[in-house]
């Protein structure tokens with residue numbers, strides 16, 4: 001669709017119809033919606049791959065869903081989706097294709113960028129990664145002194161850290177437990193310090209992950225890691241080849257750093273950083289879980305890609321989740337979205353989603369640079385249940401804010417749990433189901449009174465309910481299921497960006513801070529005058545120098 005000819009989103013008839021519908025619906029009560037439609041609990045469900053998705057506890061009716069799908073049609077979500085899968089340069093501000101879906105395409109698929117099929121290159125890198133991962137896992141790949149690699153330290157930040165770090169936790173039970181795998185991201189020296197202090201450098205492999213290979217945090221940590229290794233090993237540059245590999249799109253910078261490009265695993269500019277985890281950026285994970293499990297994970301991604309690409313609007317799960325977010329963000333003033341996994345292994349999942357969602361859709365100008373007149377991406381947050389229940393759920397249940405929630409849970413505990421701990425799984429999941437019930441249906445004042453609660457406490461013990469949740473339930477948390485979950489959220493984010501008419505694939509908002517940090521550093525170290533530094537920051541820098549005892 002020609003952007004100029006596109007009617008302003010909030011002036012389309014579909015948007016206006018939704019606004020009208022929202023008014024008519026008023027404070028639709030979930031209790032009522034369920035009473036009116038006895039089949040709702042089973043009817044408002046969809047299946048994608050292994051994921052059973054229940055959306056019955058949402059403040060929607062058939063009419064709401066119909067109107068939301070009409071908005072998706074009017075904003076040509078599927079048109080943009082097809083353009084993405086075709087390899088068109090839909091990341092317009094950077095002039096790039098958006099083809100993370102090609103990273104998990106089967107070997108015989110054809111996906112063209114500028115007339116060239118990229119799938120053979122994707123598989124060539126995957127094969128190279130598999131060969132390397134196997135050599136490390138089998139002990140064939142040795143360090144400079146001939147010792148077997150027992151520790152892998154991934155150094156990267158943002159998209160070059162969050163994905164593999166999250167997935168390593170998720171798939172712990174599939175990892176080679178004899179291998180220590182750690183992730184260093186923060187430029188705070190404490191991060192690298194804690195990661196390497198108990199490691200033997202002779203047995204340690206550093207995986208330097210950076211799409212651009214210019215990110216200051218990563219290059220600084222990688223340089224420090226190299227110094228640590230060479231000092232500890234009392235070795236020269238020749239030791240680097242056996243202890244450092246690079247994951248990057250930038251061969252020149254990799255080579256400038258001193259890593260042989262033979263030890264580089266490549267990816268391409270059509271893979272966004274936050275969408276790169278299933279590219280070469282997954283190498284540390286592949287070493288940990290092995291190439292076969294990694295492949296299973298990619299197949300899980302692909303399964304959901306195919307679903308998103310081909311399922312009709314009525315049964316398209318990423319479309320549905322994206323639309324529900326629009327419903328709450330744009331028509332209920334919800335500001336945030338909480339993701340609550342009832343699996344300890346998913347403890348870093350929300351942190352991963354924060355970059356995926358907030359860096360993609362945290363935008364306030366549309367594709368043509370015009371300010372948007374509607375809300376865009378939500379604040380995404382959350383930690384694993386049941387921990388959150390004993391901390392911030394109070395606000396979700398009884399606070400003044402509407403916070404739509406995703407509950408993610410599994411029927412089976414992970415396979416290698418100590419036998420004595422397996423029984424705890426039912427208790428975990430009892431909480432999972434109880435919470436969505438309490439959030440949806442609450443407890444009326446009469447129900448509270450019936451329990452004999454003194455009248456003055458009734459308002460305090462009343463739960464108004466009506467808090468919307470999606471329940472995502474799968475049998476077990478496998479590599480494939482992890483791939484399915486991530487792809488589900490990737491495409492959900494895509495749907496929302498398409499509707500809001502923003503470029504979900506650039507991230508200009510992170511640049512200013514980087515530039516200023518470079519300018520401010522000499523003020524900290526040398527007390528240099530930084531032209532244009534504001535009064536507050538100048539005073540803070542002076543305080544910092546004073547506290548560090550610098551004149």
Ligand SMILES: O=P(O)(O)OC[C@H]1O[C@H](O)[C@H](O)[C@@H](O)[C@@H]1O
Nearest residue numbers: 158159160210211212215273510
């Ligand atoms: O992989 P790199 O090039 O080192 O980039 C790491 C990260 O830093 C940037 O500032 C971006 O905001 C992220 O999208 C990116 O994932």
